[in-house]
Amino acid sequence: MKVLILIVLSMAYFESPAQEKVTDFTLPAVGDHEPFILSNAKGNYVALHFLLKTECPYCIRHTNDYIEKSSSLENVIQVFIKPDTEQEIEAWAENLGETPFPIYQDMDANLAERLGIPDGYAFHGQVVHYPALILIDPEGKEVYRYVGKNNSDRLSFKRFKDILDKQ
Numbered sequence: 717m718k719v720l721i722l723i724v725l726s727m728a729y730f731e732s733p734a735q736e737k738v739t740d741f742t743l744p745a746v747g748d749h750e751p752f753i754l755s756n757a758k759g760n761y762v763a764l765h766f767l768l769k770t771e772c773p774y775c776i777r778h779t780n781d782y783i784e785k786s787s788s789l790e791n792v793i794q795v796f797i798k799p800d801t802e803q804e805i806e807a808w809a810e811n812l813g814e815t816p817f818p819i820y821q822d823m824d825a826n827l828a829e830r831l832g833i834p835d836g837y838a839f840h841g842q843v844v845h846y847p848a849l850i851l852i853d854p855e856g857k858e859v860y861r862y863v864g865k866n867n868s869d870r871l872s873f874k875r876f877k878d879i880l881d882k883q
Contacts (some may be wrong), residue, residue: 719723741827743797746805750849751873752795759854761792761880766828767847768867769799770840775847776811778870783817791854792880799825799844831858839867842877851879859883 730796740755754762758863765782768773797820809819820830825835828845835845844846849871851860860869860879871879 720823737856738831738852738858741830742824743795743820743827744802745818745820746802746809747818752818752820754856754873757793757852758856759791759882761854762852763792763794763876764831764848764850764852765794765796765831766845767796767798768837768839768844768847769809769825769844770804772867773841774867774870778810778847779812779817779819781873782876783812789880795820797822797827799823799828834863837862837866843875849876851876851883853883 722835738754739755741882742754743752745751750767758810763782765779767779775798782794782796786792794817796817798808800808805819805821812819825833825845828835828848832851833845833848833850835843837844837846847864847867847870850858850873853859860883864870
């Protein structure tokens with residue numbers, strides 16, 4: 717019974733609806749893109765994709781999948797975030813090819829920390845925050861959160877779309 721309770725609690729931790737207002741923040745973009753400012757996105761849904769530090773083929777696959785499919789969504793801004801240096805992000809982004817989406821920098825994972833993305837995940841000899849997706853509604857409230865258990869555990873685009881359709 718104790719094991720079952722722990723499993724249920726851990727599942728609730730990694731995937732949960734929320735209703736908390738997110739305070740404004742700014743993320744610098746890498747390359748020749750404008751920074752992302754949450755308050756400028758008011759009236760749209762915002763999907764914050766917290767990607768892992770350094771090289772991560774799952775991050776590339778996840779980002780490419782959302783870039784390819786997200787044009788079918790109206791009023792949804794996809795924000796891809798990495799905690800690396802600008803040079804590391806630029807090198808990583810070369811694997812995306814031609815992308816209409818900028819990659820934003822969360823230096824030292826300050827925003828991830830502020831939004832309560834858990835860290836402690838061992839990855840490439842480092843301890844980093846877990847991969848996560850936070851959905852913010854047009855009024856600025858967090859309405860959904862998914863935190864992966866490892867680098868391959870990501871919210872699929874199909875599940876994301878299903879969740880968005882229920883909003």
